Structure formats: C-alpha cells, structure tokens
Amino acid sequence: MADDLPLILGLVLVAVAGTATVLVRDPVRQSFLLSLLGLALATVFLLLQAPDVALSQLAVGSALTPLMVLLSVRKVRRKARSERREEHE
Amino acid sequence: MSMRLRLCVLAVGGLGVAVLFVMACFDLPAFGGLWHPYGDRAVHAALARHTANTVSSVNFDQRAFDTLGEESILFASVVGTVTLLRQTHGEDRLPPEPVRVAPPVRRYALIALPVTLLIGLYVIAHGQLSPGGGFQGGVVVATSLHLLYIAVDYRALERIRPVGMYEVADAAGEAAYLLVGAAALLTGAAFLANFLPYGTFNTLSSGGTVPLLNAAIGVEVACGVVVLLARFLDQAVEIESEGRDDEAEART
Numbered sequence: 001m002a003d004d005l006p007l008i009l010g011l012v013l014v015a016v017a018g019t020a021t022v023l024v025r026d027p028v029r030q031s032f033l034l035s036l037l038g039l040a041l042a043t044v045f046l047l048l049q050a051p052d053v054a055l056s057q058l059a060v061g062s063a064l065t066p067l068m069v070l071l072s073v074r075k076v077r078r079k080a081r082s083e084r085r086e087e088h089e
Numbered sequence: 090m091s092m093r094l095r096l097c098v099l100a101v102g103g104l105g106v107a108v109l110f111v112m113a114c115f116d117l118p119a120f121g122g123l124w125h126p127y128g129d130r131a132v133h134a135a136l137a138r139h140t141a142n143t144v145s146s147v148n149f150d151q152r153a154f155d156t157l158g159e160e161s162i163l164f165a166s167v168v169g170t171v172t173l174l175r176q177t178h179g180e181d182r183l184p185p186e187p188v189r190v191a192p193p194v195r196r197y198a199l200i201a202l203p204v205t206l207l208i209g210l211y212v213i214a215h216g217q218l219s220p221g222g223g224f225q226g227g228v229v230v231a232t233s234l235h236l237l238y239i240a241v242d243y244r245a246l247e248r249i250r251p252v253g254m255y256e257v258a259d260a261a262g263e264a265a266y267l268l269v270g271a272a273a274l275l276t277g278a279a280f281l282a283n284f285l286p287y288g289t290f291n292t293l294s295s296g297g298t299v300p301l302l303n304a305a306i307g308v309e310v311a312c313g314v315v316v317l318l319a320r321f322l323d324q325a326v327e328i329e330s331e332g333r334d335d336e337a338e339a340r341t
Contacts, residue, residue, distance in 0.1 A: 051220035051221075052142075052144045052220045052221060052222065052225065055212070055220065055221055055225040055229075056224060056225050056228070059225060059228035059229060059232065060228060063232065064228065064232075064314065064318075067318070067321075068317075068318075068321050071321040071322060071324065071325040072321070072324075072325075074325045075324045075325050
C-alpha cells in the first residue's frame with residue numbers, strides 16, 4: 001500500500017484535473033487545466049515506468065495542445081470583438 | 090421520444106456497458122504482477138535484434154507498420170491545418186511590432202534554446218538505446234526553436250523558420266520512412282522488415298533500421314510541429330480580417 005501511494009496520489013490528481021477541465025466552461029481556464037492534466041498524466045506514466053510515453057505526454061499534452069487552444073481562442077475573440085464593434089458603428 | 094424514455098434507454102445502455110466492463114476487468118491479469126507474456130516476448134525479440142530500448146524495437150521494427158500509420162495521421166493533420174488556416178481573401182498580413190522583453194527572460198530563454206535543441210537531437214539519435222525516440226525528440230526540437238519567440242520576438246522566429254522549407258522537410262520525413270520500408274523489398278525481405286546488420290548491442294549503430302526510421306520520424310515530427318505552430322501563430326499574431334481589428338490589438 002505504501003509503495004503505491006505516489007501512484008494513487010497521481011491518479012487522484014489526474015481524476016481531479018480531468019473533471020475540472022470538463023466542468024470549467026471558459027476555454028482559457030480549460031487550457032490551463034488541460035496543461036495540469038497533462039503534467040499529472042506524465043507523472044503517472046513515469047511512475048508506471050513508461051518514460052517514453054511520459055515524454056510525449058509532457059510535450060504534447062501539457063505544452064502543445066493548450067498552446068493551440070489559447071491561440072485559437074485569441075483569434076476567435078478578436079474576430080468576435082471586431083464584429084461587435086462593426087454592429088455598433 | 091419523451092425525456093423519461095430517453096433516460097431509460099440511456100440507463101439500460103450504461104448498465105450494460107458497466108456490467109461488461111466489470112466482467113472484463115475481473116479477467117485482467119493482476120496489476121503489476123510478475124507474469125508478462127507479451128512483455129517477455131517483446132524483450133526477447135528486441136534483444137535478438139540488438140535494440141537496447143524495447144519500446145523502440147516494438148515501434149520501429151516489430152510493429153513498424155503501426156508507426157507508419159501514426160506518422161501518416163500526423164502528416165495528414167498537418168496538411169489539413171495548413172489548408173484550413175491559410176491566408177484567405179479579405180485577410181491582411183500585418184507585421185507585429187516587437188515588444189521589449191525583460192532581460193532575465195531573454196537571458197534564460199537564450200541559454201535554454203541551444204540546450205533544448207541539443208537534448209531534442211540527443212533523444213532522436215539515442216532512440217534505440219534510451220527512452221525517447223523520433224516523436225519525443227522531434228517535439229522537443231520544435232519547442233526549442235520557439236524559445237526564440239519568447240527570448241526575442243516574432244520576427245526573429247520567422248527568420249529561422251522559412252515555413253515552406255519546413256513543409257518540404259515534413260513531407261521528406263514522411264517519404265523517408267516509406268522509402269526505408271520499401272528498401273527492404275529490394276533485399277527480398279517484407280515491407281518495413283529490418284534488413285540492415287544489427288550492429289553491436291547498446292551502441293549508436295545498433296538496431297538495424299531502427300535508428301534510420303527514428304531519424305525519419307524525428308524530421309517529420311519536428312517539421313510538422315513547427316509548421317502546425319507557425320499556422321496557428323500566424324492566425325493569432327499576424328493575419329487580420331480586413332481592417333476590422335483594433336490598432337492596439339494589432340500591435341501585441
């Protein structure tokens with residue numbers, strides 16, 4: 001049991017981060033939580049002796065995907081803002 | 090269908106899946122046990138082919154066809170992104186103005202850049218020896234280039250990143266994997282079979298075709314990720330919808 005404690009903590013963190021990502025509705029906050037989820041998953045993979053998978057998860061799950069979400073949100077919001085302004089004019 | 094009936098159907102379906110899932114879970118071997126029939130065979134095959142990293146041996150030798158599929162998925166998604174995010178009619182390209190970078194950020198990002206690049210190349214080259222490989226190393230290489238955006242500005246990144254070249258290299262990486270696979274046909278072996286001498290165990294030249302396929306994947310993934318991020322960054326930083334955007338916004 002004591003040996004499994006880090007793994008159990010990691011799995012709990014994954015569950016919490018995953019649930020929070022679904023429950024939070026704002027895409028910007030979601031992307032930060034997604035990054036946290038990626039970090040937690042990478043830790044779990046590392047504890048399960050799969051450093052290959054952990055490395056991919058760290059790069060793609062906690063850096064690349066949230067970054068692409070953030071960039072898309074930025075583009076969409078700018079467009080929405082300029083269209084709103086056009087309606088006012 | 091009323092809401093109530095829908096929920097009933099959902100409950101029946103969910104219950105069925107739950108029962109099957111629990112039954113399947115009881116049939117699994119115990120977690121973390123000492124009996125690994127698949128693992129034992131994979132390790133045995135990896136050692137027979139002089140590949141120290143069993144995961145690489147499985148990915149690039151024993152099941153190289155699976156990796157070809159994964160590589161093609163990445164390639165197809167990069168092509169799709171390039172097509173969807175291209176500059177269209179009514180969109181202007183405004184060069185973003187540089188913003189002053191805090192000196193500590195600049196210093197540490199510039200120190201981290203060559204180190205990260207080296208680590209990425211190391212991970213690709215040692216794919217058959219240590220954890221990592223073409224995919225992981227490729228992503229690390231691509232990430233390291235973007236440290237230049239953090240350290241200096243977007244124009245500096247654009248200078249070391251001619252997107253057209255990276256697109257060509259991306260396709261070349263994809264093609265190299267297929268060509269190494271097809272080269273096996275010339276020697277009379279099956280497609281993607283390991284046809285090169287296995288080399289000395291635990292050295293850089295071991296593993297036969299594994300390092301070559303790793304390098305092909307490394308080039309494809311690094312260039313693919315750079316192109317992918319370039320398109321997303323272009324859309325977020327440079328491309329404007331015809332004179333609508335706020336001037337202040339355009340400068341950031």
